[in-house]
Amino acid sequence: MGGAPEHVHCHGSARRLILHQRAAGRPRRVARGLLRLLGDRVSFPLTTGAWIPVYDHDSRTFREVGLNEALLAAHRLEFTGRGQEGAVLLRVLLAAFDAAAGPVTYEEWVAAWQAETLDAARITAYLEQWEHRLDLLHPQHPAFQCGALTDFPRDARVLHPSYLGGAGGRMLSEAFRAEEGRFPAWEPGQAARALLVLIGYDVAGIKRAAPGDRTARAGKVYGSHTGAVAQVSHVNIVGRTVKDTILLNLPPQPRRRGDAPVWERTAPAAPMAVRQPVGRLDVLTWPGRRIRLRTDSEGRVDRVARHDGDRMPDPWRQLAEFDPLSLWREGREGGLVPAAITDSHGVLVPWAAARSVLDPDGEEGGTPGYSGVGRHLARILDEGWMADYGPVRVEASATLHTTPHKSVISDVSAELVALGTGGFLTARADRSDLAAAARTADVYLARLRAIVKEVAPAHHPRMADRIDFMPLHGRWEKAAGVLASDPVQGRRLWRADLGAHARQVLEMLPLRLDERARAEVLAEEALPIAEFTGNVTPSHDRLRHLVSPPRRPRTKAPRTGRPTLRALTAYGETKSLAQWAKDPRCQVSYPTLRARAAAMENGQDAESILTTPASRSRRPALPEPAAVIPAPRAALCKGCGMPVTGAISRCEECRAKRVTADWLYRKEIAEVIFSPAKRAELLRRLAGGEALADACIELDLTPHRAHGFAAYDDDWRGQLDDALTVGRDPDLDHGTERAYRYGGCRCPECRTAHDAVSATSR
CATH class of the missing domain: 1.10.10 (Arc Repressor Mutant, subunit A)
Known part of the structure; x- marks a missing residue:
């Protein structure tokens, strides 16, 4: 922020007059005054202004471009936006291309993928048609804003991403130490990016009521939703160019009737509104806030109006239907709920992000879910359209809120996760192996937690919830790379990493000798994983929640990477176990069905394992003791010779000797x-x-x-x-x-x- 504006545009004779006045050494306020007298205005068209960060492969430089160049030169530019800015900018690029020349069928998608450039004629015509609605500083309908707002009560600090982190986040930025009204103004390109971040990530809670809002109480509006981007976890495929990135994240589909991006819609009124989204374009540019930017005499944004905007009546259902970048899983009571790709400490887990893209349906033993990008990528890979493509990466992001009502953002966790080359991922068996390896990590972590919970001291029953799994995050990418080139060696390396981490965790836990020995025995029996599998169904009493059941003897061809026991034939139909678990004829849960299928012998009736209700057998009664065993004699303290009434002596001499050791x-x-x-x-x-x-x-x-x-x-x-x-x-x-x-x-x-x-x- 600061300095002269680089991309602020004026019109007609006023611009020439301003340049003449500056050349003559006149103050800028004189030129701006002449500008007002001539009735001209300052603008920042998002179509030609520099605001989208890219890397130019021709000039080998990092620079910023407008929507026109980003789409027309997409084949030689690489999108470099990451984190919050990258997420919201990518949505604008997807919406602009989809509205201008988005493919309707996979035949059209293949034609666009194989073409050298995107459809320049349709893109140029579309952006010229809507250029006036893509002006950030337009006086009537500014882009992504509400032109009806005329009061600007807040200074420019509202646009800073740290503002959403509450007082704790603002402490990290020196700019927030400035007094009200003295926060540095934003250049238009920076303000455009910050505006989209604020719309997509703004926190929930109480907002200042917009003029004319009938729901206001004492000048405030209650119950606002978080931004659409911050509500769920997201993944997007990172392509080599902007063209590849757009096509890899945009499944082809026809445009719904009435669906339009925000710049094609009628300028919204200032009050908050509740409405249903119409389609993908509407959700990608959802106006969740009513915002208006004001510029100073230098053309920089110095004041902001911010109010609640459009609310979705059922945001999870509508985002799952229309947002292809979001991640979902099946809820316990049916329906889709946001899928978590972070651990208990809020750190993004790389193998969870990889599994969400490679195995969106949960076929590798995980919870069935939904990922529009994952299913789109699977279709592309199955058809062989990326057989010659280089490394494929996904960027995963998740928003962490400090409070349950999501009024403060504590962190936006984002990470690039490597999946392998396009040639490797084209083979379905290799993709399944990689997804199964990711699922194996989840099985391992669940078993390790169970072991620690089993041996944890009575005074600390929650020790298992505080295990640090961060050392495994860096090892995943290396193991995934080896798995892509040598599956056998990759499996061996990943299992070795899991075992080494288990030993490290058990060594660091504050356990007694007997507890540590018991933990090592349980680890030897429960942690070894012969094959990548998601099966965690119990098999015997001693480690009921730790060990997988015995596998069915192999009677068919050797394993090719995909897990066995995937399908079951009953009633003349062949479906996966997950599909049978949802079938009304199935009377048992998915884990029980999988356990029965794993133990099913040759010739056993498949219908019986589907229709026989699950039952829990009674535990055998303990035998009566043959005789009363006398209580042992009380032990004596080795230090003072006094009887020990508990586990240790309580005499003053012994207690004094134990002070330092007990404190440590x-x-x-x-x-x-x-x-x-x-x-x-x-x-x-x-x-x-x-x-x-x-x-x-x-x-x-x-x-x-x-x-x-x-x-x-x-x-x-x-x-x-x-x-x-x-x-x-x-x-x-x-x-x-x-x-x-x-x-x-x-x-x-x-x-x-x-x-x-x-x-x-x-």
């Missing part, structure tokens, strides 16, 4: 329960304004644990007090018992006041 043991356990990542997340939540009790519930902690960690870290008390002070409610009267008791504030001043009141009442 408790510190080790505390650091496992309250890991550095948990501590950082707690500080971030508290600085963002979340109450200590709520933050501890979300992180599976207690306030006592949060305060008590100061016994093991001298700096922790100061860090915790600083975060509580930054995020406290400014409307409360701090330093009073009322703020502590009724306001829920736990800042140092309120705690001191509460302690004083408690001391006087005792």
